[in-house]
Amino acid sequence: MTSADHFIGIAVRPRIITHASVTCPIIGSEDLAWTQRAKQRAARRQQHRIYEVAPVDRFLHSYVPWKTPFLNLRNHRKLLVVDGRIAFTGGINIGHENLLATNPPHPVRDTHFRLEGPIVEQLTEAFADDWLYETGERLLDEAWFPKLAPVGDAVARVITSGPDEDLEQIEFAILGAILNEETIPRLRCQIVAGAANNQLADDKRDGALLDQRGILYAPDFVINAGGLINVYNELLGGYNRERALRMTRGIYLNLTRVFETAKRESITTAVAADHVAEERIATVRKLGSKHWGRLLAR
Numbered sequence: 001m002t003s004a005d006h007f008i009g010i011a012v013r014p015r016i017i018t019h020a021s022v023t024c025p026i027i028g029s030e031d032l033a034w035t036q037r038a039k040q041r042a043a044r045r046q047q048h049r050i051y052e053v054a055p056v057d058r059f060l061h062s063y064v065p066w067k068t069p070f071l072n073l074r075n076h077r078k079l080l081v082v083d084g085r086i087a088f089t090g091g092i093n094i095g096h097e098n099l100l101a102t103n104p105p106h107p108v109r110d111t112h113f114r115l116e117g118p119i120v121e122q123l124t125e126a127f128a129d130d131w132l133y134e135t136g137e138r139l140l141d142e143a144w145f146p147k148l149a150p151v152g153d154a155v156a157r158v159i160t161s162g163p164d165e166d167l168e169q170i171e172f173a174i175l176g177a178i179l180n181e182e183t184i185p186r187l188r189c190q191i192v193a194g195a196a197n198n199q200l201a202d203d204k205r206d207g208a209l210l211d212q213r214g215i216l217y218a219p220d221f222v223i224n225a226g227g228l229i230n231v232y233n234e235l236l237g238g239y240n241r242e243r244a245l246r247m248t249r250g251i252y253l254n255l256t257r258v259f260e261t262a263k264r265e266s267i268t269t270a271v272a273a274d275h276v277a278e279e280r281i282a283t284v285r286k287l288g289s290k291h292w293g294r295l296l297a298r
Contacts, residue, residue, distance in 0.1 A: 012094050078112075079127055084146045087120045089113055117151035122158035129160075177201035184209045193218035200270060207270030218255055219273035225251050 080088040091110030092098045098108050115123070128139040139145075179192065180201035192199065192210060197220050200206040210217045226248045233244040254276065262272035 077126070077130075079123060081120060081124050081127060084124055084144055085116065085120060085148065087115045087123045089115065089123060115156070116148075117156075118148050119156045119158060121145055121148055126158060126160050179206055179210070181206070181209065184213065184215075187213070187215060189215060191216045191218070193223055194220070195224055196220065197224060203270045203274075204268070207268035211268045216259075217269045219258060219270055221277075222254050222258055222273050223251060225254070 078089060078091060078093065082088075090112030092112040093108075095108075096102065097104045097106055098110065100107050100109065124139075124144060128144065132138055176196075176198040177200065178196075179187075179199050184206060187210075192215060199220050200217075207217060229247045230244050233239055233247070258269055258273045258276050261267075261276055262269045265272065265275075267275075
């Protein structure tokens, strides 16, 4: 959250100081990239007592190109976690512009959430990861991660996205299950063979809908195997590019087998892909680990 210099920030600051002095440790991270007044904000750190009782680290410490080679390596998460048990996150700042009752000259309306339960731990983990990056300090003990019981009936999880890790995770989450009962009738194509994962909302139902419309579906986990194959070869040690490419070329053969199985058994390609994968797993299990190297060497 942004605690600006106007009366909202001034009103909140003493309460933070009181709690930091009496009840519990407080730490925070501020993102200086959101304002062009970085130097003035840095100077104000010496004026505000909050920094004397609560360590605050700056995520973007400098605008000097050789100190900040990636200008967008920034953190503008509006996140407040209290005692590791209650969290607030969303789009609202501690700022005059968000207090609509005062009729600010440039009002900002946004959504903010109060959260309890296990999801709070996930939010704390997001902050702890940033804090480790900024300071090198690990927040691991129960003071930061207390045991949390489920609260309410809603199922929720945190999806982090950026600034330098977990890129496009939110976009991928939104685009998952994009092929469903509502969207499939709108398709104007003959083949679905994209790079995204989890394309079908329901494999059996939506695979059948594509089949009924005469649209050939290349199951995502088959056609997208190239990236995983490459990572697998990296983890083996002594990365062999030719071996990785040779295994990747097998994607064509696997897809061909899926299509032939679907046609022969009069099933959808989504279901056929599951059958082929299950057969492959069963075959490898029978061989035993001592023969796996022989498969890789082919």
